[in-house]
Amino acid sequence: MRLPWSITAASLERAAMLTITNLQVYYDRAVEALRDASFEVQAGQIVALLGSNGAGKSTVLKSISGVLYPEDGEILGGSIAYEGTSLAGLAPHEIVRRGIVQVPEGRRLFDKLTVEENLLMGGYSRPLGEINAALDQVFTLFPDVKQHRSRVSGYLSGGQQQMVAIGRALMSRPRLLLLDEPSLGLAPQIIAEIFGAIRRLRDEQKMTVLLVEQNAQLALSVADYGYIMERGRVVLDGEPSKLLSNEDVKEFYLGMGAGVDQRRSMRDVKHYKRRKRWLS
Amino acid sequence: QDVGVTATEILLGEVQPMSGPASLIGKAGAAGSKLAIAEINAKGGINGRKLRAIYEDDGYVPARSVTAVKKLIDSEKVFALTGTTGSSHMVAMLPTIEEAKIPTIVHMAPNPAVVSPRRPTVFMIGPDYDLAGFVPVSYMVEKLGQKSGKFGILYQDDDFGKALLAGYQKAVKQHGVTSVAEIPFKRGAKDFSAEVLSLKEKGITAVYLGTLTTESAAVMAEFRRLGMKPVIGTLWAGQLPAAVKLAAPSGFEYLIPDYYASNYDPAGIKLMALAKQHLNADDYANFNRYTVSGYVGTQVLAEGIRRCGPKVTRVCVVEQLNKLKDYNTGGLTGPVSFDNPKAQAVLPIKLFQTDPKNATVRSLTDFIAY
Amino acid sequence: MRTRSYKTSYSDLVALSQYQSTWIWAIAGLMVLAFAPVVLGSHGLSILSVIFVMGIGILGLNLLTGVTGLISLAHAGFLLIGAYAQAILTTDYHFPVWLAVFASGLVAAIASLVVGVPSLRLKGLYLAITTLAFTFIVRHVVLFAEGLTRGSEGMAVEPLVLMGYAVKSDVSFFYVALAMVVLFVLLTLNIMRSRIGRAWLAVRDHDIAARAMGISLMRYKLLAFMVCAFYTGVAGALVALQTRYINVDTFSILVSIEALAMVIVGGLGRVHGALLGTALILVLPELLSFGFSLAGDRFTTLLSDRIYEIKGLLYGVVILAFLRLEPEGLAGIWRKVKRFWVHWPLSQ
Amino acid sequence: MSYFLNLLMSGLVIGSLYGLIAMGFAMVYRATGMVNFAVGEVMMMTAYISYNLAQVPGLGFMGVFLAMLPISMLLGWAIERVFIRPMLGEPMFSRVMVTIGLAVVIRSAVILIWGVEPQPYPRLLGDEVIRLGEMALYPSQIFSLCIMALLCLVMWAFFRHSRVGIAMRATSNNETTALLMGINVNRISGIAWALSSFFSAMAGLAFCLMFALEPEVSQMGLRGFPATILGGLDSVVGGAFGGLVIGVAENMAGGYLGRGLKEIAGFVLIIVVLMVKPYGLFGQREIERV
Amino acid sequence: MTPLLELSGVSKRFGGLDALSGIDLKVMPGQIYSVIGPNGAGKTTLFNMASCLLHPSAGQIRFGGQDITGKPAHLMPRLGMARTFQNLAVFKHETVIDNILTGMHTHLKTGILGAALFWGPTRKAEIAAREAAEEIVEFLEIETIRDVPVGTLSYGLQKRVELGRALAMRPRLLLLDEMVSGMNQEETEDIARFILDIREERGITVMMIEHDMGIVMDISDHVAVLNFGRKIADGTPQEVSAHPAVVAAYLGVAENAAGGQP
Numbered sequence A: 001m002r003l004p005w006s007i008t009a010a011s012l013e014r015a016a017m018l019t020i021t022n023l024q025v026y027y028d029r030a031v032e033a034l035r036d037a038s039f040e041v042q043a044g045q046i047v048a049l050l051g052s053n054g055a056g057k058s059t060v061l062k063s064i065s066g067v068l069y070p071e072d073g074e075i076l077g078g079s080i081a082y083e084g085t086s087l088a089g090l091a092p093h094e095i096v097r098r099g100i101v102q103v104p105e106g107r108r109l110f111d112k113l114t115v116e117e118n119l120l121m122g123g124y125s126r127p128l129g130e131i132n133a134a135l136d137q138v139f140t141l142f143p144d145v146k147q148h149r150s151r152v153s154g155y156l157s158g159g160q161q162q163m164v165a166i167g168r169a170l171m172s173r174p175r176l177l178l179l180d181e182p183s184l185g186l187a188p189q190i191i192a193e194i195f196g197a198i199r200r201l202r203d204e205q206k207m208t209v210l211l212v213e214q215n216a217q218l219a220l221s222v223a224d225y226g227y228i229m230e231r232g233r234v235v236l237d238g239e240p241s242k243l244l245s246n247e248d249v250k251e252f253y254l255g256m257g258a259g260v261d262q263r264r265s266m267r268d269v270k271h272y273k274r275r276k277r278w279l280s
Numbered sequence B: 001q002d003v004g005v006t007a008t009e010i011l012l013g014e015v016q017p018m019s020g021p022a023s024l025i026g027k028a029g030a031a032g033s034k035l036a037i038a039e040i041n042a043k044g045g046i047n048g049r050k051l052r053a054i055y056e057d058d059g060y061v062p063a064r065s066v067t068a069v070k071k072l073i074d075s076e077k078v079f080a081l082t083g084t085t086g087s088s089h090m091v092a093m094l095p096t097i098e099e100a101k102i103p104t105i106v107h108m109a110p111n112p113a114v115v116s117p118r119r120p121t122v123f124m125i126g127p128d129y130d131l132a133g134f135v136p137v138s139y140m141v142e143k144l145g146q147k148s149g150k151f152g153i154l155y156q157d158d159d160f161g162k163a164l165l166a167g168y169q170k171a172v173k174q175h176g177v178t179s180v181a182e183i184p185f186k187r188g189a190k191d192f193s194a195e196v197l198s199l200k201e202k203g204i205t206a207v208y209l210g211t212l213t214t215e216s217a218a219v220m221a222e223f224r225r226l227g228m229k230p231v232i233g234t235l236w237a238g239q240l241p242a243a244v245k246l247a248a249p250s251g252f253e254y255l256i257p258d259y260y261a262s263n264y265d266p267a268g269i270k271l272m273a274l275a276k277q278h279l280n281a282d283d284y285a286n287f288n289r290y291t292v293s294g295y296v297g298t299q300v301l302a303e304g305i306r307r308c309g310p311k312v313t314r315v316c317v318v319e320q321l322n323k324l325k326d327y328n329t330g331g332l333t334g335p336v337s338f339d340n341p342k343a344q345a346v347l348p349i350k351l352f353q354t355d356p357k358n359a360t361v362r363s364l365t366d367f368i369a370y
Numbered sequence C: 001m002r003t004r005s006y007k008t009s010y011s012d013l014v015a016l017s018q019y020q021s022t023w024i025w026a027i028a029g030l031m032v033l034a035f036a037p038v039v040l041g042s043h044g045l046s047i048l049s050v051i052f053v054m055g056i057g058i059l060g061l062n063l064l065t066g067v068t069g070l071i072s073l074a075h076a077g078f079l080l081i082g083a084y085a086q087a088i089l090t091t092d093y094h095f096p097v098w099l100a101v102f103a104s105g106l107v108a109a110i111a112s113l114v115v116g117v118p119s120l121r122l123k124g125l126y127l128a129i130t131t132l133a134f135t136f137i138v139r140h141v142v143l144f145a146e147g148l149t150r151g152s153e154g155m156a157v158e159p160l161v162l163m164g165y166a167v168k169s170d171v172s173f174f175y176v177a178l179a180m181v182v183l184f185v186l187l188t189l190n191i192m193r194s195r196i197g198r199a200w201l202a203v204r205d206h207d208i209a210a211r212a213m214g215i216s217l218m219r220y221k222l223l224a225f226m227v228c229a230f231y232t233g234v235a236g237a238l239v240a241l242q243t244r245y246i247n248v249d250t251f252s253i254l255v256s257i258e259a260l261a262m263v264i265v266g267g268l269g270r271v272h273g274a275l276l277g278t279a280l281i282l283v284l285p286e287l288l289s290f291g292f293s294l295a296g297d298r299f300t301t302l303l304s305d306r307i308y309e310i311k312g313l314l315y316g317v318v319i320l321a322f323l324r325l326e327p328e329g330l331a332g333i334w335r336k337v338k339r340f341w342v343h344w345p346l347s348q
Numbered sequence D: 001m002s003y004f005l006n007l008l009m010s011g012l013v014i015g016s017l018y019g020l021i022a023m024g025f026a027m028v029y030r031a032t033g034m035v036n037f038a039v040g041e042v043m044m045m046t047a048y049i050s051y052n053l054a055q056v057p058g059l060g061f062m063g064v065f066l067a068m069l070p071i072s073m074l075l076g077w078a079i080e081r082v083f084i085r086p087m088l089g090e091p092m093f094s095r096v097m098v099t100i101g102l103a104v105v106i107r108s109a110v111i112l113i114w115g116v117e118p119q120p121y122p123r124l125l126g127d128e129v130i131r132l133g134e135m136a137l138y139p140s141q142i143f144s145l146c147i148m149a150l151l152c153l154v155m156w157a158f159f160r161h162s163r164v165g166i167a168m169r170a171t172s173n174n175e176t177t178a179l180l181m182g183i184n185v186n187r188i189s190g191i192a193w194a195l196s197s198f199f200s201a202m203a204g205l206a207f208c209l210m211f212a213l214e215p216e217v218s219q220m221g222l223r224g225f226p227a228t229i230l231g232g233l234d235s236v237v238g239g240a241f242g243g244l245v246i247g248v249a250e251n252m253a254g255g256y257l258g259r260g261l262k263e264i265a266g267f268v269l270i271i272v273v274l275m276v277k278p279y280g281l282f283g284q285r286e287i288e289r290v
Numbered sequence E: 001m002t003p004l005l006e007l008s009g010v011s012k013r014f015g016g017l018d019a020l021s022g023i024d025l026k027v028m029p030g031q032i033y034s035v036i037g038p039n040g041a042g043k044t045t046l047f048n049m050a051s052c053l054l055h056p057s058a059g060q061i062r063f064g065g066q067d068i069t070g071k072p073a074h075l076m077p078r079l080g081m082a083r084t085f086q087n088l089a090v091f092k093h094e095t096v097i098d099n100i101l102t103g104m105h106t107h108l109k110t111g112i113l114g115a116a117l118f119w120g121p122t123r124k125a126e127i128a129a130r131e132a133a134e135e136i137v138e139f140l141e142i143e144t145i146r147d148v149p150v151g152t153l154s155y156g157l158q159k160r161v162e163l164g165r166a167l168a169m170r171p172r173l174l175l176l177d178e179m180v181s182g183m184n185q186e187e188t189e190d191i192a193r194f195i196l197d198i199r200e201e202r203g204i205t206v207m208m209i210e211h212d213m214g215i216v217m218d219i220s221d222h223v224a225v226l227n228f229g230r231k232i233a234d235g236t237p238q239e240v241s242a243h244p245a246v247v248a249a250y251l252g253v254a255e256n257a258a259g260g261q262p
């Protein structure tokens, strides 16, 4: 397994599937969303990217997929290398063709299209012949989706939509799957299923996954490596076991009282806030 | 000296639709004015002063006509106005013209509202629009054997169309023939199938078309499609070469009254030769009856200026124009006189008829006063 | 470098402007405009007056389309109603002319309910087409109701009389137009900082959430239509007073499209954008003419009668280039310039 | 009866023209979610180009028709490439505004090149009146009806059986997501513009064959807009149908009511229909969910 | 004590789909009442009924003793009901403070003339509103983003603004639909603290839909469980989490219930 080396050392050792170096992203030329964010994703791993709201996680994914420009975002520095080549300047559909697909935050379905049409669009970059097989795979993963296949997706419940969104991304059989908060709005049972599925994708199909999650416990339970972002940069990285034993992670991401390995009740949350060490 | 007059030059102005579809008319009008000016200047100008004119575009929108005329009067400081655009546009400009007391010749779109009430500095060339409706209908009754015919009219749903309708109705009444259909249509209409069908339904034998170029052609194509063979009369715009060419395939020999000679008339042909000599290719290509109109309008104004001698003022020009009587335009029109209470030169009208085979126009009568 | 002034009370927070300097600039601008008649000829003044008058209507359209998000092609219809109301009220009913201006606004506002009601059910372009239909139908009615409107003949309009003085000259009309536009700008700014402006924005951004905020869609959409129509009706009345003759041709459907263009070029939803947009679209042809006249007579004769099409072409090209460079409209440019200025000397 | 039938027939003819224009509108809307205010101008431009082609001796109708196919598609694609694509990701209003600007440019350019004077358009299909029982039609009118019917069928099959058809709807529904799914949004929009321009070219050709070549062709664009709305903005086939309905409605109003009601009959019809079906006859309603 | 919100026999059909069937429930004043259930169970639909954005196919809804079935949605804030939405329904182009001020809509009475003149009472009311809005900003600790357009904020912060906007409505009952989805532990805890404070300090009754069992089990007084549009259990967190039907339909494995993280 990986050693907790520094990123540069690690990349010297073995070329990662995706390497992000000193990425700097601005929105509107005014809001700095990422400053010098660096990390990498090894092939065949699930890498978790954690961080509080506004840390820039979604921005990282948008940069990889090349869809910053519709929001007036711009990469002003750094690089994104995928399998040794730079993704800079590639159109989003070319990036998808190279095997990188994203499940965007907040589902973003084609809400006027039916569930099935949504899935078809997910498989847009694949030959028509393979579509039916891919559909079947998605339906086995989410039987619920099959049941609703001819409904207009905009009328599904939040959770049902999330399943469609994930299924849609899987339709293209990506080699690198970018998941932006897949557990958002899902019931615990489904979350467990999805994470099981993610694990299977890695184990059985050797799919690489970059997982942005708020649910740290869960994410780290399936991940091979984790990064924690705050305010546009990576502040901590390591294998799950290392992260899980970090005091700050315990307190802020797992909700455990200082020093205790037990989750504290939310009724006991203090009104003052402790500062995170990695920021000071 | 008055505004717009220097020792060497007199500045004139004209508002015309120079852009958009109506520019077919505006550009021709301006070309006529240019031609008159070129001709006068070639002969040394008026009492040593050359003429120069500025043409403003109003895009055929009345509100823009007002801005344009203000620009001519206030910024360009023209001495007089030689030309004008459509009827409602002219009416829109009248208050400004009246306030500026600027000599103005109206030679296109002779709308009765321009001279009643009388504006002291405004002179109109041309009979009222309703004669365009009256004359062909009378001719149909008197010469084309439609005494017991059933008459119909298609007219544009605006004041121009209404004036034609009035003339048509007057003729119908005067000759005691029956009018079975009076059908309005909106300006810009392209498809006349419903209108023509109802004309057919009413069994018309003679029809007056208050339509402009392409509309006339479309209506006649419908007549042909439905196998109708009515006698057709239209207004002066019907002798625009474009109109004649477009209507020719339908094979109708329709009547056109006009107070100006045209491209097909000896006087008009002579003017065209002059135009070829003085105008550039673009302007020459625009030649049609509105060119004659612009030419006559400018010549008449020039005559007013000429009669003032070396001391040119607006007051003097207006005074001279008021006295203008039987001014000869060399066969382009009948004699022009403003010495009447309305200051309107009610010109005699000539009837033409199209020859669809050659896509030309021949004259039926001479200029006749009605 | 300018800093945001320090607020010491809540009343500062609801003030018309966040900066003192805005007031100074605004007053300075007005002073300059007040002296325009000294420099500009009557043509220049009437162009400015047209900008002010149309600007009032565009402010209204901006409230409807930019702020409330209801696309309207009824602009020409409202202008037409305002103009005819002005003409009819003064000629046939002998209203005092200045009162008729506002009464015309009210007439248009009431008429706007006719399009306002469909707007409750229709969205986006489906609404646009009904408003388009409104314009056509109004034109038809004006032509049809000859007894009231003189049909296609058009109507002459009595000049404005203020304190016994007839506003006939371009200079006096200029001041009237200026005063009116200032008045309407202030009214608009006030509406925008009140709950009504916020409610309209809410309806535009998320109508369901707006309902959950207690905003009645029916009420606020109708209100938006009425306010827009009031502004536009007043503008129409002023157009009538300026040209002193009206007929339906002045208010063709192209006027509606041009009005939308003004709002968009200005930057949707911005008050200053609406005015800048109006100015740009109206001044552009003048600038082009001016440019050509600078090029000299020889050049223009060379182009002969093609010059008008070339002008049209350039007009379109300027608009295209402008949108390409600044898709957010003039308000976007304004914002960028301001940001540069505010951050100076730190701005890159 | 013959009166009614003839009214109906000529209503269908003019309606097919509206329908073709409406299809051009709907095509661009369906794929990009924007209205193309320059449809009429594209129609004008292609009409003038085809006029020049029609002057070439020996080319004949089929020649002109076949030549217009690539030319109009190329024109549409070029417009998309040069004017529309750079605006991708910009606010919708600005994009629509671009089409308005484009309309002004094309209109001026065409007049600049070809002049304002209306020209008789060569009667490529002959000029014999064809009698069908009580009705009579020109070949050009039959062409208009047929080409619309044909394109309607082709489009129906296209949207039903091709993935590109769905991708068009997806793109207009949510452009960013379409990008994320690997849909080449640029290509989709290029195809849509090319097809739209082709529809407009056919409308232009039909117009010229029936009437004349004149600058006012461009004003037909705005008259096709109601048809699009009636059919439902995002439905290409619906637009065609809407065109027929409006054409017939106008003719019936003109034939039976008169008094200039013809002009507004279509609009009144639309208002009535929209009150019942706010998204037109075949349009898809917006999703309103919380 | 009369319940603040009472649903009796409420059903909702969408086409052929029974989203809710015969739901009865009572929310007592002062409670923190959670609604849980699998995806598509009908929880959001339940909220939509309560806030009158949709109207039930059958059944009755009473709020504060008054029958509100079939009333227009925009009357609800006046009666004292506020809500947030599952899929962010903020006014994206407006600033945070303007969003919150919009929430105060019903508490301001300005008419169009008053607004246009912005004089006297209008001005006073606006100043007061602004003051109240600032207080909410402070309470939710979003001072630094006060003047930022909400659309540019991250997902979590947008949700917080939406909460602020709902508070601005000064409700008696606050409906929160998946407030903490997309938030990490720390932020979830913050929200939990806010909810508790909202109840303690402002005396607002809170009804919330959540999938995060941590917050549900920790802070609610009462939990209702929906499945396929029916209520399958109802009671205190402890009772519900031990209920076999709930475990089977929703929680999956039993031990997850208390632990929060599946």
Ligand SMILES: Nc1ncnc2c1ncn2[C@@H]1O[C@H](COP(=O)(O)OP(=O)(O)OP(=O)(O)O)[C@@H](O)[C@H]1O
Binding pocket: A027, A028, A031, A032, A033, A051, A052, A053, A054, A055, A056, A057, A058, A059, A060, A071, A105, E151, E152, E153, E154, E155, E156, E157, E182
């Ligand atoms: N379209 C935008 N315009 C301007 N600023 C933006 C935009 N989108 C994001 N930002 C800013 O960029 C920063 C990072 O946002 P991002 O959405 O990447 O955060 P995140 O880590 O995904 O947060 P969350 O967990 O809440 O989704 C935030 O400060 C946000 O305000």
Ligand SMILES: Nc1ncnc2c1ncn2[C@@H]1O[C@H](COP(=O)(O)OP(=O)(O)OP(=O)(O)O)[C@@H](O)[C@H]1O
Binding pocket: A155, A156, A157, A158, A159, A160, A185, D289, E014, E017, E019, E037, E038, E039, E040, E041, E042, E043, E044, E045, E046, E086
């Ligand atoms: N407006 C609507 N039209 C049609 N069906 C709808 C509508 N709203 C909800 N539904 C359907 O009703 C069912 C219940 O949906 P609802 O949104 O209430 O679920 P939920 O319990 O909130 O689920 P989740 O936790 O996933 O958000 C779902 O099957 C959904 O597809």
Ligand SMILES: CC(C)C[C@H](N)C(=O)O
Binding pocket: B025, B085, B086, B087, B088, B108, B109, B160, B237
């Ligand atoms: C120049 C003319 C054809 C104009 C038209 N007769 C009109 O009065 O509007």
Ligand SMILES: [Mg+2]
Binding pocket: A057, A058, A059, A105, E154, E155
């Ligand atoms: Mg995010």
Ligand SMILES: [Mg+2]
Binding pocket: A157, A158, A159, E043, E044, E045, E086
């Ligand atoms: Mg829900």
